[in-house]
Amino acid sequence: MSIEVGSKVQGKVTGITNFGAFVELPEGSTGLVHISEVADNYVKDINEHLKVGDQVEVKVINVEKDGKIGLSIKKAKETQQPQRPRHNGxxxxxxxxxxxxxxxxxxxxxxxxxxxxxxxxxxxxxxxxxxxxxxxxxxx
CATH class of the missing domain: 1.10.287 (Helix Hairpins)
Known part of the structure; x- marks a missing residue:
């Protein structure tokens, strides 16, 4: 199974930084879930949402020519459950x-x-x- 934009895959969180989390994907490749792609609401501290070793479902949102893979947890969840309109501002x-x-x-x-x-x-x-x-x- 190759990593294609739009596909959903299971991965394991291997590292956390202040700007996102690195997720190991099948076939040994690694992608980055930017902090803005972790949850629907504002994420101040990514450690409140993810820990190293967590199994997560991610959606591949882009694959750069240099091999960098952009991932999203919130977009992987969007199609699973209907989103309710947010009234928070x-x-x-x-x-x-x-x-x-x-x-x-x-x-x-x-x-x-x-x-x-x-x-x-x-x-x-x-x-x-x-x-x-x-x-x-x-x-x-």
């Missing part, structure tokens, strides 16, 4: 708003955009002026 809320507001007119969308833009700009100005000691900053 403002990004998803914005996407939900966009989907709900598809019937808005161009003017309504533009007004909402301008309001959001002005709010963000004023917040940014408030935060940067106070840190730089600009106008309105207290001097003691």
């Amino acid at each position: 403002p990004r998803n809320n914005r996407n939900d708003q966009r989907n709900q507001n598809k019937t808005e007119s161009f003017e309504q969308k533009m007004n909402r955009f301008l309001k959001d833009s002005e709010d963000r700009l004023s917040s940014l100005k408030r935060n940067t002026e106070s840190k730089r000691g600009g106008r309105g900053a207290r001097r003691g």
Whole structure:
């Protein structure tokens, strides 16, 4: 069995670094699971998810010409179980708003955009002026 992009294989974690984990694949080849490909959520410490010696199922996401193999644990899991929509931050809320507001007119969308833009700009100005000691900053 050759290692082909898109294939799922079983492997054994042989090493862990701060940027990912090395996984030994069948036929003795080794690939890297980048830390961003370990789990669906943000991974701060890979040691909380993997240990040397763990058996994992990985999906081959790329094979470089120099022989480097890119692997993904989260993509290997995606096809096994349906993913539920994640609602864990403002990004998803914005996407939900966009989907709900598809019937808005161009003017309504533009007004909402301008309001959001002005709010963000004023917040940014408030935060940067106070840190730089600009106008309105207290001097003691």
